[in-house]
Amino acid sequence: MSEQHFASGPSCCEPDLDHHLEAFLSGLTQAGYAENTRRGKARRIVPFIQWTHTSGIRLCEVDDLDACIDAFLASPGRRLYKHRSALQAFLAYLREAKVLPPRPMERSTADALRHSYLEHLQSQQGLSAHSIAAYAVSVRGFIEAMHLPEEAADLDARAIQRYLLTLSPEHAVATVKVYAAGLRSFLRFCLLKGLISRDLSTALPCIGRCQPKPMPPILSDEDIERVLATVDRSSLRGCREFAVLQLLARLGLRASEVLALRLEDVHWEQGELLVRGKGAQFDRLPLLQDVGEAIVQYLRVARGHSDSRQLFLSRQAPRIGLQDPSTVSAIAHRALERAGLLPRGRVGAHIFRYSLATRMLRHGASLSEIAEVLRHRCIATTQGYANVDLERLRDVAQAWPGKQEVVQ
Template structure:
């Protein structure tokens, strides 16, 4: 290949066992070990099911024992009040925990209670609570705006949530706890909110905030809630495109970052594989989080990346990345039910909740290697890959292909780091040196 990527071609049968591993509870018999535990009350018949539920999440036997003690106490509390399992919900759990704390609570009791509710709902023993609806005037405005964004703008749920968060902050800033009187909105209200918020956020986030406000004001104008189109007068945030150099590490620094992983530990083996995906293929943090076991075609040496805009693209699997991934899957990935590739080493064993967890992996690696760049997120390795490829002679088209840029203009920023090429087109300073 022109990019010099060597494919990994393992035997597909080697990995069939990864997807057929038994859960921790099935191997160690966690549920059966507690079936005979003494427990009175309506929850007594669920002690084995809850123990199995916890075992599947990777909790140690000692931790399961501690959590089951809370179930026993809760079951007795329900029995004394002549309540059934179906009477248990968030409110009654809160009452029990408040009383339980007076007698001396253990760390994690509240989390155990929520896990028990989740387990019982999964078994169909207690009903799922109805969705909480904010019936205030502010809540109604937010719901109407969300429907507008979904139906007329076609935005994704994450974007709608971000827009709603900005709108709620704006309306709370303008009306405090009073009922929002949208017809009283004026341009100086918007300016005051923007000037106050931009002091505390990055310029890129400030631009998104302004975009959300403009969308909200257009929505209000279309619905007749305001008579003047205030969106047209919302000021832009200065954040010029290509105004900065992409921060990056050199090739030697990237290799040092990788070698500083303690691969004698399970966490180190997982983090090493994650860092290879980031540094060799330039994946985004969210793309690593979303990766599943079903995305890999081991015989072809390829895998599917779920990128921006719900796009799914196939990429080759380099040899060193494939080797590290295989080692992690066979020896370091804990038994769990999720299909996510990268999971928590400690219980509860599940996939990462978001991109921040991948950025934390990079931050810890930078600290171990003794590096202190201004930007420490996962995107640092994506920038480093592109920059080092350019310095080794790759074209911008090749870099854009690997990074999966939809528009070629997105790759142009890396042209600024090619100092040797820029010297050839630089004009002499007027008047000489």
């Protein structure tokens, strides 16, 4: 097959694909891929490079590289899935290295509006990646349901309220509150960009909670030690899990905060840990001995080499920083299950944060001291974390005059 089947761009200097293949395979080595994986990819990419040479195809002039791959795979003896995945990874590397032009992006007007809004959240409001992801989910369905931006002129308060009502039966109250917050933000963005002529963010009602939020089960000091004892610290996986659990249990970090830790955030000489909290908030916490020893063990034994500056890496190639807070929650979930302490319902890393607050309270710490450790800006937030149980109320309650019993 000749190059005219794919090429329509201007003439260019064809890159040395053999040289770039070596660099690509070297990158796989640095990312932690096994030798047999690298050899397998090379076995599938080399015939493609040879095929482009014999067919007279210059990749830098090809507009539709997917069609080029299809033509190559049409040859007999190609294992389609493994060949395609290897070739797509190699071409993605060439684009990232700017050897090939970037893939053309074809966005619908709805996608362009959503992308513009998410960029605004990052560049103008400085929201964290976790918050942006939550808002992205909130607005995706709304944009589709309201046929935006084409029908933005028809948007009114009643339509917005109807949309929110359709979500309420399908989601928990807390989820609906997140959706409402995201929609308020998006509607203010639409006003800023001139898509709507008046502020419709006020059309969204405040979402109340009919019942107080139930507190999760609390882990005692003995429970924490029991959870930590279940970790196999002699394994690579166990070293990482133990360090993560120490950060959750001893310092009460959020899952997203564990995920965001970088190598330079551990200040060994000062004995401090820099924590990147909510709302671009930076705090310094004492690096407790147990926590520091667990991190040292992980760095020495299990982390390995990587170009990533994140503290915690994926165990399998590519060896990059952990990408989702759910990974941290999964570590907590498995440890609780091994210890026989897994409560009913959805349980993640936050149970350690709640437990730390309650244990501190039972050991005599004030709410202001707990708020400082948990880095709460409002003391009311800390009150929700501190689970004051009935036994503690019996200890501190004053007897009513003339009565012998305080709490029945």
